Amino acid sequence: MIDQAIYRRFNHTVAACFVIYFLFPKYILNFDRVYFVIIFWLSIILIEYFRLSGAFTLDGMRDYEDTRVAGFVWFATGTCMILFFYEIGMFPEIFAVSTIIMASFVDPLIGEVNRKYGNRKGFLAGLIGSFVIYQLIIGVIFYAFVGSMVAVIVERPKFKWLDDDLLIQIFPILVMTIFYFSGLGPDLPLTLEGN
Amino acid sequence: MEFTKIYVGVLYLVVVITSLIFYLNNYYIIASLLILGNVLPGYKLAVSLSGNHEN
Numbered sequence: 001m002i003d004q005a006i007y008r009r010f011n012h013t014v015a016a017c018f019v020i021y022f023l024f025p026k027y028i029l030n031f032d033r034v035y036f037v038i039i040f041w042l043s044i045i046l047i048e049y050f051r052l053s054g055a056f057t058l059d060g061m062r063d064y065e066d067t068r069v070a071g072f073v074w075f076a077t078g079t080c081m082i083l084f085f086y087e088i089g090m091f092p093e094i095f096a097v098s099t100i101i102m103a104s105f106v107d108p109l110i111g112e113v114n115r116k117y118g119n120r121k122g123f124l125a126g127l128i129g130s131f132v133i134y135q136l137i138i139g140v141i142f143y144a145f146v147g148s149m150v151a152v153i154v155e156r157p158k159f160k161w162l163d164d165d166l167l168i169q170i171f172p173i174l175v176m177t178i179f180y181f182s183g184l185g186p187d188l189p190l191t192l193e194g195n
Numbered sequence: 196m197e198f199t200k201i202y203v204g205v206l207y208l209v210v211v212i213t214s215l216i217f218y219l220n221n222y223y224i225i226a227s228l229l230i231l232g233n234v235l236p237g238y239k240l241a242v243s244l245s246g247n248h249e250n
Contacts, residue, residue, distance in 0.1 A: 002196070002199060002240075002243055002244060003239070003240070003243035006236060006239045006240050006243050007199075007203075007240060007243070009236045009239075010203070010206065010233070010236040010237055010239075010240045011206070012236075013232050013233045013236050013237075014206045014209060014210055014233060016228070016229055016232055016233070017209050017210060017213040017229060019213075019217075019225065019229075020213045020216060020217075023216060023217070023220060059199050097225070101225070101228055101229075101232070104232065105228075105232040108236065133228065136224050136228065137224060137225065137228075192222060192225075
C-alpha cells in the first residue's frame, strides 16, 4: 500500500516543474501559450467535478477532501493565475518562477516539520526554506525577505473554502510586485535571462 | 495501484526531463532546485512503493 502522505508531498514538489512553461515558445501550433494554461485549468476543474461527484477516487486525498475541493485544485488554480497575470504583464517573470518553485517545496516542508516537530519549527523551516529559494532565484535580499515572510504568514490560517495552496502563491507574488512597481523595493532584472 | 505506479513513473520522468532542459538552457540554479526539492520525497515514495516501510 502506498504511503498517502508521501504520495501527496511528492505530487506537491513535482508541481515546481510547472516553471517549464517559461521556456515554451510564445505561440504553440499558432495558439498563444496562455490558452494552454486555460485548457489545463479547465481540465483540472473537470477532473475535480467528477471526483467530487463520486465517478472515481484519487490516491493521496485527505479524508475531509471527500466533500471539499482538493488541494491540487487550489494549487493548480494559484499557478494558473500566476501564469495568466504574468502573460498580461502584471507579474514579473522572475517573481512568477520563484514563487511557483517556492510554493511547491515550502508548503509540504512546513507540513512535514509541523507534523514531526511542532508548529513553531514548521514556521521557522518554512521561513528559511522560502527565503533561500527566493534568494537563489531573485538574488535580492529585500524581495527574498518580503516574499518568505508573506508566504509563511498566509500559510498559517486554515479556511474551509480557501486553501493555503492558493494563498501561498498569490500573496507573496502580489506583495513583491506591489513593492517593485511602487518603487518601494529595489530594482532588479525582471526576467530569467537577466539573472 | 497499477495506474498509480505508472503515474508516479511519469512524475519521475517529468522531474528529470524538466531539470535537464533547464540545465541545458544554462539555468543551473533552477535545475538544481528542481532536483534537490524532489529527491527526498521521490526517494521516500519509491521506498513506499516497493513495500519497505520504515515503521
